Amino acid sequence: MTARTRTRSVPGDWDTPHWMPTNGETVRRACGEDFDAVRVAADLAAPALAALGPYTGPVLANHTTRTWVFLVPPGSAPPGRWALGVRVMPRGAAIGIPPIGATGGRDIHWAVPPGQGTTYADDLKRILTGPLPPTAPAHGSGGQSSATSPASAPPRRPRPLSPALLNVGELFLTGHSDAQIAKELSRTVTTVRTNLRQIGNLFNAPNQALKAAALLAGGHLPPPAVQMTAPDLAPVDLAVLRVLAGVSRDAELPVELRPTGIFLDRVDELRERCAARTDAHLIALAAAWGLLPTLTSLAIAKEQT
Numbered sequence: 001m002t003a004r005t006r007t008r009s010v011p012g013d014w015d016t017p018h019w020m021p022t023n024g025e026t027v028r029r030a031c032g033e034d035f036d037a038v039r040v041a042a043d044l045a046a047p048a049l050a051a052l053g054p055y056t057g058p059v060l061a062n063h064t065t066r067t068w069v070f071l072v073p074p075g076s077a078p079p080g081r082w083a084l085g086v087r088v089m090p091r092g093a094a095i096g097i098p099p100i101g102a103t104g105g106r107d108i109h110w111a112v113p114p115g116q117g118t119t120y121a122d123d124l125k126r127i128l129t130g131p132l133p134p135t136a137p138a139h140g141s142g143g144q145s146s147a148t149s150p151a152s153a154p155p156r157r158p159r160p161l162s163p164a165l166l167n168v169g170e171l172f173l174t175g176h177s178d179a180q181i182a183k184e185l186s187r188t189v190t191t192v193r194t195n196l197r198q199i200g201n202l203f204n205a206p207n208q209a210l211k212a213a214a215l216l217a218g219g220h221l222p223p224p225a226v227q228m229t230a231p232d233l234a235p236v237d238l239a240v241l242r243v244l245a246g247v248s249r250d251a252e253l254p255v256e257l258r259p260t261g262i263f264l265d266r267v268d269e270l271r272e273r274c275a276a277r278t279d280a281h282l283i284a285l286a287a288a289w290g291l292l293p294t295l296t297s298l299a300i301a302k303e304q305t
Helices: 042-052 121-129 163-173 178-185 189-203 208-217 235-245 260-273 279-288 293-304
Strands: 027-030 036-041 059-062 067-072 080-083 086-088 094-097 109-112
Touching: 036 042, 036 121, 042 059, 042 067, 042 109, 042 121, 059 094, 067 121, 080 121, 163 178, 163 189, 163 208, 163 279, 178 189, 189 208, 208 235, 208 279, 208 293, 235 260, 235 279, 260 279
Parallel strands: none
Antiparallel strands: 027 094, 036 067, 036 086, 059 067, 059 109, 080 086
16 A cells, blocks of 8 residues: 655645754754744644644644644744743744654654645734634644544534535545546636635635535535445444544544554555545545444435425
8 A cells, every 4th residue: 555645745935944854863953043933732732723724834743741833934923922821932942853754653743744834923823812713632642633633523614615616525525636626627726726725724624534524514515426335344444434534533543543644544544445536535435325424414414405
């Protein structure tokens, strides 16, 4: 099985920063030179990351200390406390910078590695000092970041999506790639990606699986028709599906499946067993088979009204 790419693919202002370690070991870097660092309590950091949306700047997580660190452009975050549980690290304070491949575990690792985009201090402060969306407590067992496991079911929006978003969403649920959706709808790939980003922003859904779950749980689209019968899945497989869809917390998983890399490997296996093209397709198939009743009942009820 080919390993999945576990980082977002859109380059940003932090593409290949020179301050990253090159020897595979964690190094100490001083704040205020190449970046400012905002240390955030874990229970605040996960919903803040979800609220920032896709393509954020680098974010470090440490499940042992239960703190995350958002890296923002240097000089943009004056030191001090923004809110309870949030502190801008003073200039010269050293923090650990792990290698780019460190994306899981209990100790310091990348919740969002460099190269995905930029988080601006003003946006982060606004989110952290305002009301945050409800989410689960941060993972305390070396589990996945909010990029792969938000804490609660995707919020349902009463107002309908536009026809343009629904058309994209329908093909998205069947596992079409951005290019395939663009060709099918006679749109540009850029337009399709913008539409998918809009869906993600509407539902605080930063990844494919959560976008699919939001479209289904909100009743905007029914599960796609399927010909294949559901494979025989073990209870742990169903738990993985529920966590992937955001309707369960990772505490439902066995401890050995909670680290990000192991969890994603299990998701890859499920995709192969279910003949799913993408994570979104996997969630849609699971809903169609009735394996995610929280999503299925809402979507089917909407379809029948």
